[in-house]
Amino acid sequence: MSATAHSASPATAAAAGAAPQSAALRSFEAQWHARRAGPLHALRESAMQRFVQLGLPTMRDETWRYTNLRALAAHAYVDAAGDAPAAALQSDSLRSPALRIVNGVPCAADRARLLENGLEIMPLSELLRGDPVLLRGFLEPLSDADQQRWALLNTALFVDGLYIRITARLAAPLRLVHVTAGPGAAHPRVIIEAAPGSAATIVEEHVSHGDADSLCNSVTQIAAGAGAEIEHYRIFRGGPRAAHIDTLDIRQAGGSRCKQFTICLGGALLRTNLEARLEAAGAALDSYALLVGHGSRHADCVNIATHSAPDTRSRQTARIIASGDSRVIFNSKVIVCTGAVRSESMQSCRGLLMSPAAEIDTRPQLEIHTDEVKCAHGATTGRLDPDMLFYMLSRGLDRRTAQSLLVYAFLADVMTDMSPAAGRDSIDSALLAQLPESDLLRGLR
Numbered sequence: 226m227s228a229t230a231h232s233a234s235p236a237t238a239a240a241a242g243a244a245p246q247s248a249a250l251r252s253f254e255a256q257w258h259a260r261r262a263g264p265l266h267a268l269r270e271s272a273m274q275r276f277v278q279l280g281l282p283t284m285r286d287e288t289w290r291y292t293n294l295r296a297l298a299a300h301a302y303v304d305a306a307g308d309a310p311a312a313a314l315q316s317d318s319l320r321s322p323a324l325r326i327v328n329g330v331p332c333a334a335d336r337a338r339l340l341e342n343g344l345e346i347m348p349l350s351e352l353l354r355g356d357p358v359l360l361r362g363f364l365e366p367l368s369d370a371d372q373q374r375w376a377l378l379n380t381a382l383f384v385d386g387l388y389i390r391i392t393a394r395l396a397a398p399l400r401l402v403h404v405t406a407g408p409g410a411a412h413p414r415v416i417i418e419a420a421p422g423s424a425a426t427i428v429e430e431h432v433s434h435g436d437a438d439s440l441c442n443s444v445t446q447i448a449a450g451a452g453a454e455i456e457h458y459r460i461f462r463g464g465p466r467a468a469h470i471d472t473l474d475i476r477q478a479g480g481s482r483c484k485q486f487t488i489c490l491g492g493a494l495l496r497t498n499l500e501a502r503l504e505a506a507g508a509a510l511d512s513y514a515l516l517v518g519h520g521s522r523h524a525d526c527v528n529i530a531t532h533s534a535p536d537t538r539s540r541q542t543a544r545i546i547a548s549g550d551s552r553v554i555f556n557s558k559v560i561v562c563t564g565a566v567r568s569e570s571m572q573s574c575r576g577l578l579m580s581p582a583a584e585i586d587t588r589p590q591l592e593i594h595t596d597e598v599k600c601a602h603g604a605t606t607g608r609l610d611p612d613m614l615f616y617m618l619s620r621g622l623d624r625r626t627a628q629s630l631l632v633y634a635f636l637a638d639v640m641t642d643m644s645p646a647a648g649r650d651s652i653d654s655a656l657l658a659q660l661p662e663s664d665l666l667r668g669l670r
Contacts, residue, residue, distance in 0.1 A: 247298035256304045264357035273381035286371035291554040292525045305409030306384040323400035329413035330385045343393025349386040363416050372498045376472040379412045379444040386414035391423045398426040407439030414444045421450035428458040433467040441469045449481040456484045463492030472498045479505030489516045490655050495524045503537035514543040515639045518551025519659040525554040532561045532568040544639050545576040547583035558590040566597045576606035
């Protein structure tokens with residue numbers, strides 16, 4: 226992009242478009258104008274220009290065809306960054322020590338408690354001042370892809386965040402609790418760099434504070450070096466008026482292993498994006514999604530795994546439960562690039578409808594540009610298996626107990642692969658609270 230284009234304001238860029246700006250777009254632009262110029266200002270301005278030019282995603286965009294953002298677009302969001310209410314600092318729902326990030330700003334008092342050998346943690350505001358070139362490497366290149374639209378906005382508007390470097394095999398999980406204290410919009414960003422041969426479990430939990438409408442537009446980037454092993458969790462527990470759009474970018478070097486869990490347990494509107502790039506031979510990704518539609522919740526999960534080297538492997542497993550009048554979408558895609566021979570992939574998605582008004586949409590896709598690969602996918606959606614229910618009733622179980630057992634067994638493919646140290650019991654309890662016959666299910670654990 227030319228220097229002239231960099232110096233133009235987002236408003237000037239938007240003026241060329243015929244469609245009027247939405248209230249949300251105008252409020253994001255106002256937040257940009259309130260920012261002070263600093264290192265990488267031209268790059269961040271370019272990101273804002275692109276976002277304004279492209280506009281908010283609509284159902285005409287390929288990866289947004291199931292999610293209508295009309296209500297979000299009509300809302301004018303104030304900037305949530307700044308001093309957070311004292312009560313928000315107590316929103317850590319994890320029992321063990323965690324680093325709290327409130328409206329995208331890390332709590333300085335937490336950092337010293339979590340440091341250990343092999344772990345470096347630095348606020349992005351410090352990295353921006355001390356090593357902007359390193360930070361630029363994670364912010365570029367800017368992408369116009371529709372699933373990356375909100376990442377452009379985060380690049381332009383993030384105030385702070387975390388840079389985490391892992392250089393050894395960490396014994397205990399690293400826990401991050403993101404708190405969005407509404408009303409307003411927050412843009413937290415986390416960058417995780419795992420050195421070759423290192424290993425860590427990282428748990429990111431997103432919660433909201435207060436009853437006002439809030440928007441969290443979060444981005445996490447993971448760069449796994451050769452032979453690194455990462456187990457990553459993103460857990461969403463937003464309130465009934467919280468909207469959350471999350472982008473997770475994973476890049477894997479040769480021989481690296483990544484196990485990733487996406488768990489939806491809250492929020493009114495949730496959209497998650499996962500883009501994983503298996504960039505060298507031996508890289509392997511195991512991605513799990515546990516998506517719970519409850520009440521009128523709308524949850525849209527998009528996963529894209531790109532095999533760009535030979536001898537790479539990916540597996541995507543999703544289990545969905547929808548009740549009330551909720552709607553849950555799982556849209557997964559595997560891309561096998563030219564030359565990525567002997568790549569293996571599997572996509573498995575199963576949905577369970579718990580009420581007549583609930584809806585589940587699944588869309589597994591394969592895009593293969595080479596020969597000699599093993600790729601498969603499968604997706605099913607329905608109600609409890611009547612044959613299994615009949616079998617259990619014929620063995621003397623009452624209907625309520627039999628249904629509860631089948632629901633609990635349905636989740637086993639995801640739950641049993643979670644590490645106990647990562648808080649599996651806590652996730653299990655929160656999940657059961659949203660399911661029919663929750664009291665009975667707790668007794669069956």
